[in-house]
Amino acid sequence: MKTPVKPEFGHPPEILEFWKRLVRKALAVNSSTPFYLCSALPITERVAELDHALAYAGFDTGATRRPGKVLCRHWLSCKTQPVAPLLRWWRGQGRPIEVVSEFELRAARSEGFAPAEILVNGPAKHHWLDRHALRGLSVNFDSPAELAVLLPLAKKLDWRCGVRINTSQEFDVENSEFPTQFGFTADEAVAALKKLMRAKARVEAVSFHLRSNLPSAQVYQRALVEVAAVCRAANFAPLMLDLGGGLPARQVLTPGGKVLDGEFGLRAFAETLRVAARQFPGLRELWLENGRFLSASSGVLVVTILDTKERRGQRQLICDGGRTLHALTSLWEQHRLVSLPARTGAEGPTTIHGPTCMAFDRLARLPLPGSLRPGDHLVWLEAGAYHIPWETRFSHGHAAVWWHDAGGLRLARPAQSFEHFWGQWVG
Ligand SMILES: Cc1ncc(COP(=O)(O)O)c(C=O)c1O
Structure with missing residues (x-):
């Protein structure tokens, strides 16, 4: 089995801090995930x-x-x-x-x-x-x-x-x-x-x-x-x-x-x-x-780790959002991921999965700290282009969307309710 290589991104620390601060702010208002957070800045x-x-x-x-x-x-x-x-x-x-x-x-x-x-x-x-x-x-x-x-x-x-x-x-x-x-x-x-x-x-x-x-x-x-x-x-x-x-x-x-x-x-x-x-x-x-x-750099996707598995030398993090539902671009692009809280320690080969019943639902495969655990949040950067329009409703509803500009941070779209998800059938 191939060992994943740690991708090298060039984000200045202040960009990472900017997103972490906004994500923490959104989570303090409403802790439910997954969500997209977009900013005009x-x-x-x-x-x-x-x-x-x-x-x-x-x-x-x-x-x-x-x-x-x-x-x-x-x-x-x-x-x-x-x-x-x-x-x-x-x-x-x-x-x-x-x-x-x-x-x-x-x-x-x-x-x-x-x-x-x-x-x-x-x-x-x-x-x-x-x-x-x-x-x-x-x-x-x-x-x-x-x-x-x-x-x-x-x-x-x-x-x-x-x-x-x-x-x-x-x-x-x-x-x-x-x-x-x-x-x-x-x-x-x-x-x-x-x-x-x-x-x-x-x-x-x-x-x-x-x-x-x-x-x-x-x-x-x-x-x-x-x-x-x-x-x-x-x-x-x-x-x-x-x-x-x-x-x-x-x-x-x-x-x-x-x-x-x-x-x-x-x-x-x-x-x-x-x-x-x-x-x-x-x-x-x-x-x-x-x-x-x-707009790619104007949005992030925030998911929560729900479960972890170890098999054949691989750690798998099963999250409440991923490729099938929110990040089709992960098929042909690698994006920076940060965790909240930050986890350190020994890193091992890890795959991040979304919650759908498809092996395709794989957001990223890279070395990550073994200390990541259920309840931690993962922030997938550069999600401001071609994520929301390619979002699916595969077994789940659409994610919430937060918007940030000079007027502050606010919920722009609530997560899709079951009533909206199922209520569209008329016949
Ligand atoms: C006519 C036209 N203009 C602009 C765009 C935006 O392209 P990009 O996101 O690559 O800048 C597209 C994308 O398909 C397009 O078809």
């Missing part, structure tokens, strides 16, 4: 870091207006962390939101975003977007069929239109020979841009989203060369260039122990964009829709 820090790099490369980030410079605009990727107080807080910062489904559009509207602050992405929108006759939306078209159906509405409602281009840099990460299902091929994109211009629609943007956790800025550079070629072929000068998301999350490791953002530098990224932007004369804005980078 790390998001502010990530936005500032990114803006700093972009400003250094000569972009306008909105903080200090630089007339004549290309403005960078961050759109909140709603799907990454669809948490109501996050949407409210983000809107309070005067920032816009990106949505990819009817529910997300409705959520954005419920939280008060004006149509001009909403960017609609995603495939097959022609099956639902016409139900929302909102004037002034930004809409990135994803296919010829979608464009054919929605073009009359786009004109009538003065949508700010864009075309999503599927470049050679966008593929299924698990099978790189297969393209993703999104956007227009280069030829289709040229035809779509011409069609929009001929129709005198308000076409202003080209967009792409390459994939997640991109390993280097060069991937953007290669994609932008292709996007510029499409624009030239269509004789189209975009005012907005939408780069999607894709910046890697911080302090997250691959299953093999490699730091995900190890080779990714924000300065190099911003510099790549500065050079690439020259291919787009007349460009006014760069749009960014980063999910993981902005």
Whole structure:
């Protein structure tokens, strides 16, 4: 049996203290677990870091207006962390939101975003977007069929239109020979841009989203060369260039122990964009829709050890939360875990399991102190992206969600009750 290796993370001690303090505070109000705890503070820090790099490369980030410079605009990727107080807080910062489904559009509207602050992405929108006759939306078209159906509405409602281009840099990460299902091929994109211009629609943007956790800025550079070629072929000068998301999350490791953002530098990224932007004369804005980078570090998952077992030289900690229910990302990512209280002493090979009846339910396998015991809490960091939207109800209900911002810490969503869990069946 392989002995697990202790993963090396680079969290500064003050980050660990920040989360421990907040988790203790939440537990003092309500000791029931599992729960997610999310904070606005790390998001502010990530936005500032990114803006700093972009400003250094000569972009306008909105903080200090630089007339004549290309403005960078961050759109909140709603799907990454669809948490109501996050949407409210983000809107309070005067920032816009990106949505990819009817529910997300409705959520954005419920939280008060004006149509001009909403960017609609995603495939097959022609099956639902016409139900929302909102004037002034930004809409990135994803296919010829979608464009054919929605073009009359786009004109009538003065949508700010864009075309999503599927470049050679966008593929299924698990099978790189297969393209993703999104956007227009280069030829289709040229035809779509011409069609929009001929129709005198308000076409202003080209967009792409390459994939997640991109390993280097060069991937953007290669994609932008292709996007510029499409624009030239269509004789189209975009005012907005939408780069999607894709910046890697911080302090997250691959299953093999490699730091995900190890080779990714924000300065190099911003510099790549500065050079690439020259291919787009007349460009006014760069749009960014980063999910993981902005919000992964803004949340933690807190579980309690319920039981322990020893078998074949392995210690197993069975907890009230885990992969199946809350942290699907543990399939392809290793995250930092801290215990409350801190336990020390000899470490042995340990596997942390969730409570479901699946061997799959394995949050982590690593050396941990043998002194960890039932009742201890484990805090799984970097749970602020793609945890809550991929949460399941496998034998159990949804977890509670706590929210923290300058206004303090509060319960944002109670744990799902049995009545809610079972009461949804109507027939
Ligand atoms: C269109 C679009 N924009 C932004 C994102 C956010 O991506 P990430 O979390 O990798 O930054 C995604 C993720 O799938 C996406 O599809």
